[in-house]
Amino acid sequence: MILFSFSRSVMTSRKIEKFAEKNIVARWFTQYQGPSYRTICRFRISDEIETLLDDSYKKYVIPYSTMLKENSKKWKTDEKKVMNWNYYEDDDYYINPQGVRFSFNAYRIRTDKYGFKRYFKKYISEIFDDDHNRIPQAFTPGGNRKRIYINPSLEYFKAGMRSKLSIPQYADIYARRKNDVEPVFGNMKTCLGFKRFHVKGLNKVKKEMMIVVMALNIRKLVSMSFFICIFREQKSSMWNFFKFTSNF
Structure with a gap:
């Protein structure tokens, strides 16, 4: 009832x-x-x-918003994407296609206008090579050292969903629904009139x-x-x- x-x-x-x-x-x-x-x-x-x-x-x-793009050939061949760089977990650093090393520098916290906090790992480029020569590719056009920010929590869940969708069982489940989740929420609001929860907890x-x-x-x-x-x-x-x- x-x-x-x-x-x-x-x-x-x-x-x-x-x-x-x-x-x-x-x-x-x-x-x-x-x-x-x-x-x-x-x-x-x-x-x-x-x-x-x-x-x-x-x-x-449910794939994350950029998963379909990350599986495309254009994304995988883009040298600007950090996911295409070589990562060395033991020493925690990245090396981009130009051979520039980005070493871990510090932890950073970003707070949006709603008060939600996101935690990032900051990596900064090494400006000298093994021969102590200056690396031009390690600097931005403005002369500053290049930096990248990685969200460990986001990368963890992204990796988990990628591994789940690589399993034929879950890939078959997702193959039955190619649409996004937005129409479902739209039907809830329009057809059912469900616009808020009526319980707490x-x-x-x-x-x-x-x-x-x-x-x-x-x-x-x-x-x-x-x-x-x-x-x-x-x-x-x-x-x-x-x-x-x-x-x-």
């Missing part, structure tokens, strides 16, 4: 209680018992909600998100079955027409 209410853009527990009293289908789901909003609220944040989803639904395979939010996703999938299945029925009716009517005309 909760899934049906969410698919009808009825989200809060009090509205679900009124919806269960007035809607015929909702009354059939509840067997005319009419649960109170307190019962509905306790159930939607209970552990039983997790049993509604199979473990396969929890396997996410990360664990409760996850459970409510499960309900919303399942309600959205139910709407899609209903729409697909409707169009399939129309297609079959049109196909059968055309077949009957051809059989009728073939008698003449």
